[in-house]
Amino acid sequence: MTRKIGVSAAAVLLMLSASLAHAVPGLALKDESLYSKPSATSSVAGKMSKGMAVDIVAKQGGWLQVKAGKSQGWVRLLSVRAGAGGSGGGLDDVAGVAGAVTQKSDPSRVVAVAGVRGLNEEDLKGAKYSAEEIARLDAYSVTRAQATAFAEKSGLKTQNVAALPKPQSSQPSGSGWGEGY
Amino acid sequence: MKKQALILAIALGVYSTASSGGFDIGKVLEAMGQAQQKPKSDPTQPAATQPGTSQPAGNAATTTQNQPPAINLFGKTKTEDEIRIGKQVAGDLLGAAPLVKDETLQQYVNSVGRWIALQSSRPDLPWKFGVIESEDINAFAAPGGYVFLTKGLYKRLNNEAELAGVLAHEIAHVSKKHHLDLLRKSALIGMLAQSVSKEVKGDAGVQNLIGNGAEMLARGLDKEAEFEADRIGVVYAAKSGYDAWGLPTVLQEMATLNANDNRLALLYKTHPSAADRLARLGEAVGDRFDSLAAGKEFADRFYRIR
Numbered sequence: 001m002t003r004k005i006g007v008s009a010a011a012v013l014l015m016l017s018a019s020l021a022h023a024v025p026g027l028a029l030k031d032e033s034l035y036s037k038p039s040a041t042s043s044v045a046g047k048m049s050k051g052m053a054v055d056i057v058a059k060q061g062g063w064l065q066v067k068a069g070k071s072q073g074w075v076r077l078l079s080v081r082a083g084a085g086g087s088g089g090g091l092d093d094v095a096g097v098a099g100a101v102t103q104k105s106d107p108s109r110v111v112a113v114a115g116v117r118g119l120n121e122e123d124l125k126g127a128k129y130s131a132e133e134i135a136r137l138d139a140y141s142v143t144r145a146q147a148t149a150f151a152e153k154s155g156l157k158t159q160n161v162a163a164l165p166k167p168q169s170s171q172p173s174g175s176g177w178g179e180g181y
Numbered sequence: 182m183k184k185q186a187l188i189l190a191i192a193l194g195v196y197s198t199a200s201s202g203g204f205d206i207g208k209v210l211e212a213m214g215q216a217q218q219k220p221k222s223d224p225t226q227p228a229a230t231q232p233g234t235s236q237p238a239g240n241a242a243t244t245t246q247n248q249p250p251a252i253n254l255f256g257k258t259k260t261e262d263e264i265r266i267g268k269q270v271a272g273d274l275l276g277a278a279p280l281v282k283d284e285t286l287q288q289y290v291n292s293v294g295r296w297i298a299l300q301s302s303r304p305d306l307p308w309k310f311g312v313i314e315s316e317d318i319n320a321f322a323a324p325g326g327y328v329f330l331t332k333g334l335y336k337r338l339n340n341e342a343e344l345a346g347v348l349a350h351e352i353a354h355v356s357k358k359h360h361l362d363l364l365r366k367s368a369l370i371g372m373l374a375q376s377v378s379k380e381v382k383g384d385a386g387v388q389n390l391i392g393n394g395a396e397m398l399a400r401g402l403d404k405e406a407e408f409e410a411d412r413i414g415v416v417y418a419a420k421s422g423y424d425a426w427g428l429p430t431v432l433q434e435m436a437t438l439n440a441n442d443n444r445l446a447l448l449y450k451t452h453p454s455a456a457d458r459l460a461r462l463g464e465a466v467g468d469r470f471d472s473l474a475a476g477k478e479f480a481d482r483f484y485r486i487r
Binding site: 121 | 268275276292293300307310317394413419423424434438460461464477479482
C-alpha cells in the first residue's frame with residue numbers, strides 16, 4: 001500500500017519524460033518564449049507569460065514541453081514550476097496522480113506502528129547519541145580513491161562550471177510567488 | 182512565550198556587558214565534548230566509535246583520556262572541532278533514525294556523495310553519507326561532512342542524477358559551514374539564556390547550550406542559506422559530470438505534492454517551499470546552463486530499494 005502510493009507520485013515526471021497522456025499542471029514563473037525544440041536556438045513557437053497556468057506534457061534534459069493557452073513549445077525547466085495554485089505546495093486538482101499521498105490514512109503513521117520512527121521535531125529533540133550507528137556510518141564510508149575509481153569506471157567526467165551568482169532581486173522570494181515571506 | 186522572549190532579551194543585554202570580560206564558549210563546548218566521550222569509559226569499544234580518532238591531525242596527542250581540547254566556536258573553528266560537533270549531531274540524528282540496513286545502498290550513496298564532495302570547496306573532509314530509516318521526505322547535513330537523506334526521499338528518486346542533486350545541496354551546506362554558523366548563534370543565545378536561568382544546571386546545561394544536536398536540524402537554517410545551497414548544489418552536480426537538472430527535478434516533484442502531507446512537515450518547517458526554491462534557482466540559472474554539456478543521469482544503474 002505504502003509502496004504503491006510512493007510510486008504513483010514519484011512517477012509523475014517519469015511519465016513526463018515518456019511523453020505521457022496526462023499533463024501535469026504547472027505555473028509559468030516568468031515571461032518566456034516557447035521554443036519549437038528543447039533549445040534556445042530553435043524557432044519560437046509561442047509565448048507564455050508569468051503567472052499563466054500551463055500544462056507540462058514532456059521533459060527532456062533541462063527543458064519542459066508545455067501547453068500555454070493555445071500555444072505549445074519548450075521552455076527551460078526552471079521557467080515553470082509543477083503544481084497548481086499560487087503558494088506552491090498543495091494542489092487538490094492533481095489528487096489523482098500525486099495527491100494519493102494526501103489521503104487521511106497517512107502512510108507514515110502506519111509505518112510508525114510497524115516500528116519505523118518518524119522524524120518530527122519531538123523525535124529529534126528527544127534523540128540520544130548512538131555510538132553504534134556512528135560506527136556503522138564510518139564502516140560504510142568510501143575513500144577518495146574509491147570514489148574516484150567509482151567515477152572513472154562509470155564515465156563520470158568533471159567539467160568546469162562557473163558558480164551561480166546570487167540573483168539580484170528586491171523581493172526576498174524573487175518572483176513574487178509563494179507565501180510565507 | 183512572552184516570558185521566553187523576555188529572558189532572551191535580558192540574556193542579550195547580559196551578553197553586551199559580559200563580552201568585554203571574555204566569555205569562554207570553549208569551556209562550554211569542552212564540557213560538551215566530555216559528554217560525548219562517555220562511551221569511552223568502556224575500554225572495549227572499537228576505536229572507530231571514539232570521537233576524534235578519525236582525525237589524523239594530532240588530536241590524540243593533545244587529548245588527555247577524558248578531556249578533549251576546548252572547541253573554539255567563535256573566530257575560526259578548527260576543522261577537527263567542526264568534525265567533532267558534526268559527529269555529535271550525526272550521532273543524535275542516528276539515535277532517532279538509524280541507518281537503513283542495506284550495505285549496498287549505503288556504499289552506493291557514499292560513492293556518489295564522496296565523488297561530488299571531491300568537486301566541492303572542501304574535498305578533504307572525511308565525508309560520510311547515509312540513508313536513514315524514515316518515511317519522511319527530507320535530507321540533512323551536519324558540520325564536518327555528515328550528510329543524510331531519508332528512505333522516504335530516496336524512494337522518490339528516479340535516477341542517480343537526482344540523488345546527486347540532493348546530496349550536492351547538502352554538501353553545499355557543509356562547504357559553506359551553514360550549520361556551524363547557526364550553532365555559533367544558538368550557542369551564544371543558549372548560553373546567555375542559561376546565565377539568567379536557574380533552571381538549567383550541570384551537565385544538562387551543557388547539553389542545552391548547543392541543544393540536542395538533532396534538534397538543531399529540526400530548527401533548520403535561514404532561507405537564504407537554503408537558496409544558496411540550491412545554487413551551489415546544481416553547480417557541484419554538474420561539475421561532477423551529472424545532469425545538472427537532478428535537484429531541480431526533485432524540487433519539481435515536491436512542488437506537485439500536497440504541502441500538508443505529514444511526511445513533508447519537517448522539510449517545510451525548515452525549508453522554503455519547493456515553489457520558492459524553484460523560482461529563486463530559476464532566477465540564478467537563467468540561460469547560464471544552456472551550453473552546459475549533457476551530464477549523466479544513470480537511470481538504469483540507479484540502486485532501488487524496496
